Amino acid sequence: MSIRPINFRASCVKTLSAVEAEPTKSNQHEFNGVAQLKNLFGSEKTHMTVSFSTRGLDDICLSGMTWYEARESHATRSEYRFYFQSNAVMERAREGDNIIIGFDLSNNIHCELITQGASGYTATTGWVVQTP
Template identity: 55%
Template sequence: MIGALNLSPSCVKTLSAVEALPSSSNQHELNGVSELKNILGLDRKTFNVKFSLRGKDGYVESRVTWYDARENHVSRSEYRLYFQTNTVMSMAREGSTLVFGIGRDNQFWAELIL
C-alpha cells in the first residue's frame, strides 16, 4: 500500500489525445510543460519513474527519458518525456491528469488521475 503521496516539487499535466491514446499516436511521449522543466532541468536524462493510479494500491516502475526533441535547433526547444509502455499509462485517456513530483522516498512519481 502506497498511501497518500506527498510530492514536492510537483506539477500537473492534462493529457491530450496524442499523449494518451495509441490510436492517435504510438510515440509514448508527453509534451514537456514549463513546470516539468523546472523539476527535471534542461539536460537529457534517463531514469526510473514510479507510475501509480489514483485511489489504487501499488505502482509500476518504468524507465523514462527526458530530452529536447529540438536539441540540434539553434533557437527552438521542445521538451518531451518518453515513457515505456506500462499498465498505468495504458489506462490513460484524453483529459486524464498526471501529477509528477518527487516523493518522500526521493523517487520520481507520476500519478494518473482518470
C-alpha cells in the first residue's frame, strides 16, 4: 500500500525531532496535540487503529492510537496528545524524517514516514497542514 500514494482528504506533516523519533532520546510514543492535530481529531477522546507505512516501501504496520486530553482534570489548561503503540515503522524513524498524519478518502487514518532524501521530502518547521 505504501508503494502507491495515499490520497489524504485531510492531513498535516512535521519534521521529527530527536525526542519524537529516537528511542535513545525518549520512549514517549506520542506527539503533542497541537492545533493542526486537534483540527483533525477534535476534542473527544478517540481510540483508532492506524496504518503506519514508509513512503516507497511495501511495509504496513497496524497499530493502536489514542487521541486524548492529558490534562482533563485542569479546568484552565489543555494539552492533547496523539499516543501510538510501538511499531516497526516508527522504530526506523530518525530525527529529520517527516511524518504525515491524516485521513484518507475512506476516513481511515494513516501515519506515513518520509525519510530524508525520499521522493516528496521537504523539511518543515512545526506541524504544517496539507491540502489535497
